[in-house]
């Protein structure tokens with residue numbers, strides 16, 4: 458599909474000293490400060506996924522958002538049955554009750 462153009466998305470600024478560091482770095486090599494889970498430009502937001510599931514879930518918008526394109530297409534194909542809308546609503550609740558940690562482990566791992 459569409460290849461995302463190479464960006465500086467694999468770099469971020471240390472929240473403490475402002476040095477450019479690897480986006481996946483947990484600890485800044487410059488000042489040693491642990492980086493909190495900054496929503497990096499490539500990172501997926503649990504809340505955004507939940508909102509997409511709620512409003513556009515019947516069309517699999519949250520699946521496309523989470524990179525599960527195959528599943529997203531299935532949602533689109535079957536959207537007229539309203540089954541994807543029901544599943545998406547369940548997923549909406551799951552995203553809401555899921556901890557950020559669990560969400561990151563599931564969807565923000567390379």
Ligand SMILES: [Zn+2]
Nearest residue numbers: 471474485488
């Ligand atoms: Zn630093």
